[in-house]
Amino acid sequence: MIRVVLPAHLKSLAHAGDEVQVDLEGVVTMSAVLSAIEARYPMLLGTIRDRATHKRRPHIRYFACERDLSHDAPDTPLPEAVARGTEPLLIVGAMSGG
């Protein structure tokens, strides 16, 4: 079970709690996690990554295990602790905007 923490605006948009949990088979990658989240919460389509290109939105960041994973290739395996569910994947609104 993968644990994902959404930014506050997206939690309310998805009517989700503090953590979203998704189950994945196979290699746990950012791309796979986001696809699973979007399948469960279709209202989040386009709000984290571009709907067509899957490019991360400029002011969204991905953190886990005290690392910034934002610039990793989307098919890079996520840290083992995230794949095991002992650490959450944090999807974060960058410190920008007003």
Add this chain to the structure above:
Amino acid sequence: MSSVRVLVGTRKGAFVLDSDGTRKSWRVSGPHFAGWEIYHVKGSPVDPNRLYASQSSSWSGQVMQRSDDGGGTWETVGNDFTYDGVPGTHQWYDGTPHPWEFARVWHLEPSLTDRETVYAGVEDAALFRSTDGGATWSELSGLRTHTTGSSWQPGAGGMCLHTILLDPSDPQRIFTAISAAGAFRSDDAGATWRPINRGLKSDQIPDPDAEVGHCVHRIAFHPSRPNVLFMQKHWDVMRSDNAGESWVEVSGNLPTDFGFPIDVNANDPETIYVVPIKSDAEHFPLEGKLRVYRSRTGGNEWEALTNGLPQANCYVNVLRDAMSVDSLDPCGIYFGTTGGAVYVSPDGGDSWSAIVHDLPAVLSVEVQTLP
């Protein structure tokens, strides 16, 4: 007794303001979509409880919302605004070609005849239509692919399609306006378009009377007389009596003819309203006095309306989609400011009061007159 519902979009959420027909006492609900920019909320003329809202943020992009109970509850609908075909380029600020990129929905215009059909004006400038209540969107690409499209250039606020007028007397006719391309008209329900900017003069562009390139801020008409258009341009208030074939300036005695919104009294198609703003460099009222100007002659002769509006130290702006009128008699006039106030005049502009103040900056104001 009739009632009114005012739909307010702000930088940090939407608010719904309700009153009976006296328009004296108000109930305020919100913020809806707290923390998000709400560029526009508008109701269907066919079913006033069907509302559409444009919700966006710089972090998470565009989200579309729909309500079937007048704003009590909302449902997320489709946000896939994909340009038709290969989008091509328009001019960037520095004159170089720049790919068309969707940024946000500025304006929503529900159909006059079908509650499931709604038009969306977007940045970068294009017109989309949904016929399934906002679930899916298709571009009416004849506008963006007009032969002049590659020469369009954004205004300071982005290259936005901000005005959509549906002609009640001719379902084939649609007017749009784009900053900074100008006004356009379709006579075939949005399939093909042509610029309608003859008579506009803009000293800020290389050819002041060019076919396109004018920063049109807003167009309005009275629904009973859709061939008579009123325009607030970057500078100049304009009028057309032939559905945009030609325009004449009607700024007359306005103290400044820069501004954003313009609207028409529901009970008199020759009575129009603007909010003069000092200049393109100083987006606030002259002398710190918030004054609406009314013309009862369709332009040229204007009077200042000040009763109940702040007349000292007021340095707010009133944005292009932030003025609206109800259809009661006397006509109610409404506008919102970047300082977070929404003002109402229940008597056609003679007197004003703040329904609310200290909201986030107001981006849009729409009014529904309910039976």
